[in-house]
Amino acid sequence: MTTMSPLIAGNWKMNGLTHSLDELSELARLLTTGEAPRALVVVCPPATLLAAVAAQGASSGIIAGGQDCHANASGAHTGDISAGMLADAGAQYVIVGHSERRNDHAETSDTVRAKAEAAIGSGLKPIICVGETESQRDAGEAESVVAGQLAASIPDAAEQHEVIVAYEPVWAIGTGRTPTLDEISQMHNAIRARLADRFGERGETIRILYGGSLKPQNAREILGVDNVNGGLVGGASLLAKDFYTIISAV
Numbered sequence: 001m002t003t004m005s006p007l008i009a010g011n012w013k014m015n016g017l018t019h020s021l022d023e024l025s026e027l028a029r030l031l032t033t034g035e036a037p038r039a040l041v042v043v044c045p046p047a048t049l050l051a052a053v054a055a056q057g058a059s060s061g062i063i064a065g066g067q068d069c070h071a072n073a074s075g076a077h078t079g080d081i082s083a084g085m086l087a088d089a090g091a092q093y094v095i096v097g098h099s100e101r102r103n104d105h106a107e108t109s110d111t112v113r114a115k116a117e118a119a120i121g122s123g124l125k126p127i128i129c130v131g132e133t134e135s136q137r138d139a140g141e142a143e144s145v146v147a148g149q150l151a152a153s154i155p156d157a158a159e160q161h162e163v164i165v166a167y168e169p170v171w172a173i174g175t176g177r178t179p180t181l182d183e184i185s186q187m188h189n190a191i192r193a194r195l196a197d198r199f200g201e202r203g204e205t206i207r208i209l210y211g212g213s214l215k216p217q218n219a220r221e222i223l224g225v226d227n228v229n230g231g232l233v234g235g236a237s238l239l240a241k242d243f244y245t246i247i248s249a250v
């Protein structure tokens with residue numbers, strides 16, 4: 001049984017221009033005028049807006065996070081951003097190993113682990129994503145695929161440093177489809193068991209977020225499943241009202 005405070009993170013993906021900060025202001029207003037949220041609230045905007053989100057979010061408790069980082073600290077990597085740069089811009093978290101990165105940029109779990117290590121080295125908390133494809137689930141391989149990703153993507157440094165795991169079934173991302181509550185429960189329990197096997201008591205304190213078509217309509221029941229310690233929200237994090245409803249559901 002886990003008792004850590006829940007964490008709800010919004011992943012804006014490649015969405016967001018300066019005017020999106022109006023939604024952030026609205027979220028800040030909702031968070032500070034309504035009942036204080038039980039959850040930690042993290043917003044991961046595109047890197048261009050990170051410093052603004054960090055500055056603007058601070059007074060309402062919104063924490064800024066990056067969407068990815070390079071494994072190296074600096075160097076000749078055109079277009080990439082290091083964990084230290086994210087921290088410098090005000091981030092406290094960074095998503096690594098999102099399935100869109102694994103697919104679009106052929107990132108392996110070894111790469112993801114190196115990124116998580118770089119994040120920890122820069123004082124960031126990595127949100128390490130795992131999740132099976134639809135064909136893997138249909139073939140009955142969902143748990144073994146996720147177990148393999150966990151083993152290879154989570155660095156040993158998680159023994160001493162905070163990391164977060166996000167279970168995002170690839171087929172549920174942006175599709176409006178979600179696993180059943182039983183399927184979510186089964187997978188989150190399996191992930192918890194792997195974390196406890198590897199990290200002992202510490203493994204019981206690692207948050208496991210659910211992500212994939214999390215919406216105001218399904219947030220309460222999904223976030224109420226045992227061993228679901230929060231959510232990683234894509235589309236529904238772009239609208240302050242929807243994101244706030246999800247935050248308020250825990």
Ligand SMILES: O=C(CO)COP(=O)(O)O
Pocket residue numbers: 011098168172173174175176211212213214232233234235236
């Ligand atoms: O990928 C996700 C969050 O990282 C989930 O995206 P959606 O909530 O849009 O399905």
